[in-house]
Amino acid sequence: MPELRQNILTGQWVVVATERAARPAHFFSSPREESLDSKDCPFCPGNEAMTPPEVYALRLAASEADGPGWEVRVVPNKFPAFAEGEEVRDSTAMYPRRGAEGAHEVIIHSPNHFSDISRMDEEGVEKVLRVYKNRYSFQSQKDFVRYVQIIVNHGVESGASIPHSHSQLFALPLVPPLIQEEIAGSLWHQKSRGKCALCAMVEAELEAQERLITKNRHFVAFSPFAARFPFEVWIVPREHRDSFEKMEEEELESMAFILKDVLSRYRERLDGVSYNYFIHTAPCDGSDYSYYHWHLEAFPRVTTPGSFEAGTLMMINITTPEECSDFLSGRGERISFKPGGEIS
Numbered sequence: 001m002p003e004l005r006q007n008i009l010t011g012q013w014v015v016v017a018t019e020r021a022a023r024p025a026h027f028f029s030s031p032r033e034e035s036l037d038s039k040d041c042p043f044c045p046g047n048e049a050m051t052p053p054e055v056y057a058l059r060l061a062a063s064e065a066d067g068p069g070w071e072v073r074v075v076p077n078k079f080p081a082f083a084e085g086e087e088v089r090d091s092t093a094m095y096p097r098r099g100a101e102g103a104h105e106v107i108i109h110s111p112n113h114f115s116d117i118s119r120m121d122e123e124g125v126e127k128v129l130r131v132y133k134n135r136y137s138f139q140s141q142k143d144f145v146r147y148v149q150i151i152v153n154h155g156v157e158s159g160a161s162i163p164h165s166h167s168q169l170f171a172l173p174l175v176p177p178l179i180q181e182e183i184a185g186s187l188w189h190q191k192s193r194g195k196c197a198l199c200a201m202v203e204a205e206l207e208a209q210e211r212l213i214t215k216n217r218h219f220v221a222f223s224p225f226a227a228r229f230p231f232e233v234w235i236v237p238r239e240h241r242d243s244f245e246k247m248e249e250e251e252l253e254s255m256a257f258i259l260k261d262v263l264s265r266y267r268e269r270l271d272g273v274s275y276n277y278f279i280h281t282a283p284c285d286g287s288d289y290s291y292y293h294w295h296l297e298a299f300p301r302v303t304t305p306g307s308f309e310a311g312t313l314m315m316i317n318i319t320t321p322e323e324c325s326d327f328l329s330g331r332g333e334r335i336s337f338k339p340g341g342e343i344s
């Protein structure tokens with residue numbers, strides 16, 4: 001079972017999951033996803049036996065579990081970073097450690113090996129978002145689960161080990177540091193300024209337009225003022241809600257449109273770049289987080305953080321979010337770049 005070890009200098013927890021070293025290494029030999037064969041892909045229809053049995057799926061009528069006929073399929077990660085089991089608490093006087101109790105699921109977006117969110121139709125993206133909500137509700141109801149993290153790694157440079165488009169869901173026994181920081185910031189803003197920080201940002205970005213990328217009825221996409229990465233985009237609901245899970249059906253349809261739109265801009269304007277996105281939502285530990293405002297953060301992999309970033313946890317961004325939003329919104333010039341390298 002994977003375990004959590006605490007750094008006693010910083011208080012930070014690290015997940016030690018050695019089984020993950022045995023993951024498939026499709027990417028090490030193949031430079032581009034398009035060149036990969038779907039025959040040996042564990043996420044392709046017909047290969048269902050190559051994954052652990054499914055825990056959930058949207059299926060066509062008359063299709064059977066763990067066979068073809070699914071539209072979105074959820075399976076436990078074969079190489080989990082968090083797993084259910086006895087909670088081990090073996091904190092010696094010196095080094096705190098505990099079992100990485102939780103869950104780690106894979107949400108396969110569609111049967112199509114060569115698709116990704118940006119290439120799927122809106123209806124398909126809506127289905128993926130509905131499955132997010134469904135699995136979020138299921139995992140967040142477990143007693144020991146404090147936070148549910150949903151992420152996507154897409155493409156060679158993103159950290160994805162299998163090219164077939166998928167999301168991962170982590171049910172965690174603790175609230176991650178970045179969420180704790182966002183909660184502290186939200187609380188401070190609410191108390192000192194009398195307003196939710198993200199509600200204030202949405203209002204300011206819509207007004208100024210200089211970092212705005214796109215918007216629709218229920219969502220706004222902009223590059224944040226203090227973007228950590230080139231072309232970083234936040235997709236924020238216009239309606240204040242603490243949890244992703246509370247999104248209504250009409251908002252979900254709006255979110256499918258804007259998510260596909262933003263990722264299509266990455267693909268079209270940045271030459272099929274790899275990208276990451278993740279959802280930040282309120283913890284499910286029973287406390288009141290009504291002052292928190294959920295959102296999605298995305299960024300393409302155009303640069304690789306180095307020693308300064310690892311050594312300080314401060315990012316150096318070689319672009320401004322204003323330039324990036326000009327470019328992504330179509331107001332600016334096309335930029336070419338080498339994956340993992342410098343922007344020119």
Ligand SMILES: [Zn+2]
Binds near residue numbers: 038041042043044164
């Ligand atoms: Zn596949």
Ligand SMILES: [Zn+2]
Binds near residue numbers: 240
């Ligand atoms: Zn808000």
Ligand SMILES: [Zn+2]
Binds near residue numbers: 182280295297
């Ligand atoms: Zn966030």
